[in-house]
Amino acid sequence: MRTLISGLLCTLLGAAIWFYSGTFPELPEGYPGPGLFPRIIAAGLFLSGLALLAQGARLRRQREDAVLRPVPAGLLRLAGGLLVVVLYPWLKGVSGTMAALALICLAVAWMLGVSLRVAVPTAIGSGVLVYLVFSELLRVPL
């Protein structure tokens, strides 16, 4: 099943890129321009997708392809991890860099099942240490 889904996604992505690249301009005298390489890549993805679909169909017949079973709790944790990173710019603006980093560490640690007794000092320590190493020691502005 996963190979079939991969193949389907590849063919759809290839088709989408092909058609979108068709809107790019060409060089004078009709020679290909900025759309050439995206279209070559799109063709490659499309054909690879077809090959994966064929492979997936063969594996399904042989019952070798793994079936995907999403884990609901896992999806929630995954979404949480993504959200806390995506919100970093907002957190940084509200609470400052060190606090934002500490919050990210705390959130991820808590979602991974670390007890608060360990997670809180780890979060504070990593936020301060990472900030000091980058900003003060290495002079990389954050």
Add this chain to the structure above:
Amino acid sequence: MGTELFSWQGLAALLLGGLYGAVFGAIPGLTATLAVALFIPIAFFLDPIIALPAIIAISSVAIFAGDVGSALARIPGTPASAAYVEELYDISRRRGPVYGLGVSAMGSSVGGLIGTVLLIFSATGLAALAAKFASFEYFWIAVLGLTAGVFASGGAPLKGLVSLLLGLLFATVGVDPTLGYARFDFGIPTLLGGLDYIVAMIGLFGFSEVLEHLYHGNRHAAGVLPRIRGAAPLQFYIRPLRLILREKWLVLRSALIGVFVGFLPGAGADVGAWVSTSFQKMTRRSEAHLDDEQDRVLLAGASSNNASVASAWIPALSLGLPGDTITAIVLGIFLMKGITPGPLLFETNPSLIWALYLTFVLANVLLLPLYGFLTARLASTLVRAPSNVLLSVIAVVCVVGAYAINNNTLDVWVMAGMGMIAFLMRRGGFPMAQVVLGMVLGPILERSFMVSAIKSRWNMLAFFERPIALGLALATVVVIVVGVKATRRRRHTGAGNGAPLPGGSD
């Protein structure tokens, strides 16, 4: 000659430069190039015979130190390191990071020494060869590297090809090299500069690992680490050196690949490691001893990687053409100090040249083994921390590393997006490293193709008319033939066949 190098200032510059490079290289998001760039204000006030060796020390150690992220958290420090990230991570989990980083450091030392010897004895000759490379040759070098990358994905070249195509697609984001037309920017000005491959690497390898553990919860927590027998010096120095002696021809071949591909200005360093590791994977001797084969792949990549550090200086010293971004910075320092690079440099400033040669030798013989051992010891302590605590810190490092490159908020989102893409790719059994290879070589491939096509008025036969270009095209065909044969052989013996890659998920 080189007496200033052995003054207390010179030795301090070497030791501190190596330490600085080790810290920078080990932190995801910080690169050898950034380390050298931040060193420029200090270099301005130093004598060139002190400043330039310090830069060599920084870059030599930082290139190796990028493997620390690979060993600990599967985050490669450079695109070249991505060629063997899975092997290094697996070896570090099974046999300890001290042994894994020992193979990397000792392989880098020996490869770097071979590169230095070639730098000393054949710089002018190789530079003359580099001067013959035009857009046609660069195109075929890129194709060769990409082809090698496809077959470096083990038993699933089709999935390796898809990963490569994704990387090439990401590389098309931004302004195109022919008309300056903005592609796939979706109205976001920051995307006009394209996607940074370092940010992509952090997301694909580092943040995806965090997402993987979040999804699986404690079921995916690393098992108890095996008890590692033997003192740290034995694991870091003796066992890897025994491996090198046993595989001396592999090391020599890989180092030569690193040198001969790495000396091409602007193109070679990353390609060398990929060609070396791919060649090793395609020609692996036995399906029954995958542990030993992983050691060989790691050795091939590490020795090629550091050999190319020295070879990047060949066009810089001999022709004044930078071999990579670090030598581009160095040429700027040359100009600041009133030194003109080129063939006459060897006659007008021999003490500087010999100081550089000596530094390469010292960096590979002393600094790499010393700082490599210290970072490996630190890594062996860190790896014993509970994985869920370590991952929460890795998440922070990923965010900061992505932001620090360009001080750009969008890079943090790109990093998160790449992490999610990698998470999905792992579900499908697709390799990650080929995405990075595509992002690095894509611009070179497209630019050289378009320049060549326009120069030749779209006469495609022109891609085969020059002897070096034809040779590289034939080498690509050889890689394809050998790769297909190796894939079929593995399928017949029951390995590969789209099976999960080392370290990948099901």
